[in-house]
Amino acid sequence: MSRKGWWLLLPLGLGLAGVMLLARVTLPGTGLFLSRDLDLLLILFGLSLAIFAAGVLIVKEVMEHLRQQSIEQARAEAFAEHLRFLQRLDHEFKNPLTALRAGLGTLALTLPDENQQQIVRTLDMEAQRLSRLVTDLRKLAELERLPPEFQEFSVGDFYAEISELGREQPELRERQYILYLAPEAANRRLVGDPDLLLLAVHNLLDNACKYTAPGDRIELRIFMVEDSLAIQMTDTGIGIPEAEVPLVWEELYRGGNTHDIPGNGIGLALIKTIIERHQGSADLHSRVGQGTTVTLYLPLV
Amino acid sequence: MDSRPKILLVDDEASVTSTLTTFLELSGFEVAVARNGEEALAMLERLSPALIVLDVLMPRLDGRETLRRLRRGGNWTPVILLTQIGGTPERIMAFQEGADDYLNKPFDPQELVVRIRAVLRRVTAGRQLHGARQLVCGPLSLDRLARRTYLNGREIALTPKAFSVLEYLMLHPDEIITRERLLDTIWGWDNVVGTRVADTRITELRKALGDDPARPTFIETIAGQGYRFVGQVSETSTG
Numbered sequence: 001m002s003r004k005g006w007w008l009l010l011p012l013g014l015g016l017a018g019v020m021l022l023a024r025v026t027l028p029g030t031g032l033f034l035s036r037d038l039d040l041l042l043i044l045f046g047l048s049l050a051i052f053a054a055g056v057l058i059v060k061e062v063m064e065h066l067r068q069q070s071i072e073q074a075r076a077e078a079f080a081e082h083l084r085f086l087q088r089l090d091h092e093f094k095n096p097l098t099a100l101r102a103g104l105g106t107l108a109l110t111l112p113d114e115n116q117q118q119i120v121r122t123l124d125m126e127a128q129r130l131s132r133l134v135t136d137l138r139k140l141a142e143l144e145r146l147p148p149e150f151q152e153f154s155v156g157d158f159y160a161e162i163s164e165l166g167r168e169q170p171e172l173r174e175r176q177y178i179l180y181l182a183p184e185a186a187n188r189r190l191v192g193d194p195d196l197l198l199l200a201v202h203n204l205l206d207n208a209c210k211y212t213a214p215g216d217r218i219e220l221r222i223f224m225v226e227d228s229l230a231i232q233m234t235d236t237g238i239g240i241p242e243a244e245v246p247l248v249w250e251e252l253y254r255g256g257n258t259h260d261i262p263g264n265g266i267g268l269a270l271i272k273t274i275i276e277r278h279q280g281s282a283d284l285h286s287r288v289g290q291g292t293t294v295t296l297y298l299p300l301v
Numbered sequence: 302m303d304s305r306p307k308i309l310l311v312d313d314e315a316s317v318t319s320t321l322t323t324f325l326e327l328s329g330f331e332v333a334v335a336r337n338g339e340e341a342l343a344m345l346e347r348l349s350p351a352l353i354v355l356d357v358l359m360p361r362l363d364g365r366e367t368l369r370r371l372r373r374g375g376n377w378t379p380v381i382l383l384t385q386i387g388g389t390p391e392r393i394m395a396f397q398e399g400a401d402d403y404l405n406k407p408f409d410p411q412e413l414v415v416r417i418r419a420v421l422r423r424v425t426a427g428r429q430l431h432g433a434r435q436l437v438c439g440p441l442s443l444d445r446l447a448r449r450t451y452l453n454g455r456e457i458a459l460t461p462k463a464f465s466v467l468e469y470l471m472l473h474p475d476e477i478i479t480r481e482r483l484l485d486t487i488w489g490w491d492n493v494v495g496t497r498v499a500d501t502r503i504t505e506l507r508k509a510l511g512d513d514p515a516r517p518t519f520i521e522t523i524a525g526q527g528y529r530f531v532g533q534v535s536e537t538s539t540g
Contacts, residue, residue: 095314097407102320105410131407195498
């Protein structure tokens with residue numbers, strides 16, 4: 001039976017029992033429906049039913065609460081372990097990579113043969129890629145660890161900053177780029193780290209540019225959803241396969257259809273960390289070949 | 302007489318010291334190696350290097366403690382700290398404790414050479430400023446400990462990040478600082494997308510200081526590269 005069902009049974013049971021008790025007390029000698037003893041039985045039955053219903057409800061509440069608590073605890077422990085892993089990874093990789101790059105640097109300065117030089121250049125590029133991965137992961141871990149510097153600022157000012165982001169993305173010249181700020185959102189205020197939020201939006205824009213082709217459309221819209229601010233980036237690009245959508249928020253994850261597009265899979269993980277630090281949430285919808293929509297939700301002051 | 306500047310390289314990882322030594326020697330330096338802070342301090346009794354490259358995470362006296370002991374003992378040999386120091390507040394503290402510069406591992410060995418040369422140039426010009434409590438340039442004065450800025454004696458309000466940007470520029474006067482460098486030092490990002498935030502702080506600084514980008518007294522934009530503090534910076538230490 002649904003929760004609503006149980007809630008109705010309780011007052012109903014109590015009401016019935018109450019009426020019969022009243023009848024017994026005010027009109028002694030009469031039974032409301034049946035003989036006196038049967039009446040008593042019915043009252044007791046009604047009251048027991050009501051108490052039983054109440055008892056079941058209470059137990060359900062407590063068990064649900066305990067269940068939530070242990071889920072939270074498990075999540076927190078998994079998160080802490082994940083952070084420790086990232087730190088260990090970073091620690092173990094940095095010295096070998098430093099030595100690798102120093103050695104390659106020496107070879108680049110001393111090898112006489114141009115072919116050998118070419119090989120060294122290729123090797124160094126790969127070492128650089130690894131270095132960037134490691135430092136990006138470290139930055140992500142630091143972001144999750146450090147206390148953020150929050151201040152209050154207006155959505156309008158933030159929108160002005162976001163509007164400037166387009167200047168750093170040359171691909172936008174070959175896309176239909178649409179910006180929109182809902183008028184009722186403009187005067188509202190946010191508490192957060194504007195630099196981090198700008199970074200999150202910049203990552204969204206960067207992804208949209210990367211995974212679209214010339215002629216595609218990119219829309220950045222800021223509007224209200226109930227009492228929260230929604231920042232939504234929509235593109236008509238390559239999209240993400242349905243099975244992969246729940247996985248894209250993980251660090252280093254890259255969709256199966258991104259082979260020809262450079263990237264290190266940090267963007268969405270970074271956005272997720274930033275938004276969570278702001279007590280917000282994010283969701284993503286996508287269709288392969290049609291495009292992707294990412295929406296960030298932030299609480300407003 | 303060897304006229305190559307002498308570097309003391311301090312790191313507990315042999316693969317790092319051997320490869321870096323070769324590279325630094327090729328780049329025109331003479332290199333001595335210590336494997337931890339204790340060894341480094343002992344070697345400094347008979348060696349006078351032009352600069353110390355100091356790894357932070359080492360057994361038996363880590364880099365930051367070594368640096369503190371050095372400075373407390375009155376030794377102002379320039380120091381470049383290696384390795385990830387941690388979050389941004391720790392990076393800023395490292396400067397206040399007397400490091401001249403830092404470099405996160407893993408790094409491009411050429412980047413280390415560039416930093417070493419930049420620090421040595423500053424030192425030769427008599428401009429080692431990192432230990433100073435106050436930085437002064439004409440009417441502008443920065444109290445690094447209290448994190449306050451004064452223009453013509455009156456305090457001006459700056460966001461914490463803008464203050465850190467100004468402080469960093471003034472600690473490296475006449476050097477071109479790239480946006481990426483600012484981002485890495487003050488925000489803790491480098492190639493994670495977005496150098497705009499650095500530009501925004503520079504705009505805030507220019508407005509607060511009344512500095513005209515076309516005819517700058519303090520901060521100059523070097524097109525395609527970054528920013529530079531053009532004023533003459535001197536230090537005053539109080540107390």
